[in-house]
Amino acid sequence: MAPTDPPPFSAAALATRLPEFLTPPSLLTERLQIARQVADQSSRKDKVVAAIVVGSTAFERCSATADLDLILITPSSNHSTSFETQIVSNVRVDVERITSAEAFAKTGSDGWIWELREAARIGCGVPVYDPTGFATQLSRRALALRPRPAEVEATLRDVYSVLARIGAERNDLSWCEDALRGCLDNLSMLALLAQPRRYQKAKWVLADLLHAGQERLVDAMISAYRIESDAEASARAATAAVRTLVETVHQECGFPSHEALLRMGYAPAFAEASYVSRTLADAEDLVLVGRNTEAQYVAKFAARLAIGQLNSPTLPGATMSRFRTQGHPIQSHYRAIFRSGAEADFERILPIVLQESEERGRSIGVP
């Protein structure tokens, strides 16, 4: 393919489809009304400073059956964090109570991924009860946060080191392609951390990048992740292949099965494996709603996470070295997931990666 040709499926095409997936306004209004109802009832029983709808409803990404997440902010003298669930008009409402001091702390600390995500959850929320303007104040604080410069620099140093190695390893195309995907993952994370929504999870990466105007980065990711069609069949094939890989990796590493991990929900004993499985489950959910490009990206990202588990320091050395062998079926299976008819388009992707890296550098004051 010539460097000037567009990739087979583009970010622009994906961007035009995204509005289709937003929650319909009528459903959104209905859910916000339910949240207001719960907030009003609560404020009559206890002192409530503010009530904020967060999560998929706030991001306009919820379905009619999704849980509705509501944060009730209580005065600091009140009890600390607590959770309760109510069913209102057939909608499960998860109510989280936090004190105003906790809310203030969550939206004001110097941060990296976790802290910024927590702040964004409140900052991007929709206030449904805010008599004193406290929720608006929290939103302003959350928006003003910036990713920790030292962490941004460390991530960029990793990206640059990998890019320099790519130049020396051009004879190993498979490694170079995977390394480029790693660079793009890091750059997309940095790009998203600088945005109000921050980095939520793989499921929303492409949509959030497009929301942030990062079309060029999304194009590079579509190309590097070898997503060549928005067809449902491609998405189903990708998720099926990744499921086989994930199940094999879990089994070989002695982890619970993919389904068992999903049933376990929060599984701190198998944190990494659980994250891989939940990411794959997200990809399968995306296929069900027709978000086929995003489904392929998320499934393939799960494959990268699964292979990454083989480098886990908790795994016995013998197991690790066995899997790392190039001829091992897991490695072949992994490579097949990213195989494509065309050669890797380094000439298109590399300049984008370099430009994005420089832009991220400028965000922390590198001239």
Added chain:
Amino acid sequence: MGEIFHALEVMNRTMNLGLSGTDMLRAEMAFKSALAKQGNPDPSLKLPDDPVTLASGYELRATIRPRPVKLSLRQLSKFAKQTAINPILSVDSKTMQRIDKAIKEEGADKQDGG
């Protein structure tokens, strides 16, 4: 140990010391011997005193590399750009032949003691 010999040779030339090949081999041996003593401070090991015997069980490995100066992010960006866009080129066979020839000649020089 060849690196030490070459280092002495360079020093001999640049400082005009007028050392013969034998002098340089002697210096090389003395250097190894001194290192062997330094590396075995435990007297109970009862190392031989003879410098030739002492040095025979030792070899010195040396590498020359840039000092580990941390590049600024800007420098690193420039380096990554150069390296990624222009992959490292392999040394052409003509250059390799010239290098091989030079090594061979130097090896013969060393064996001849000059």
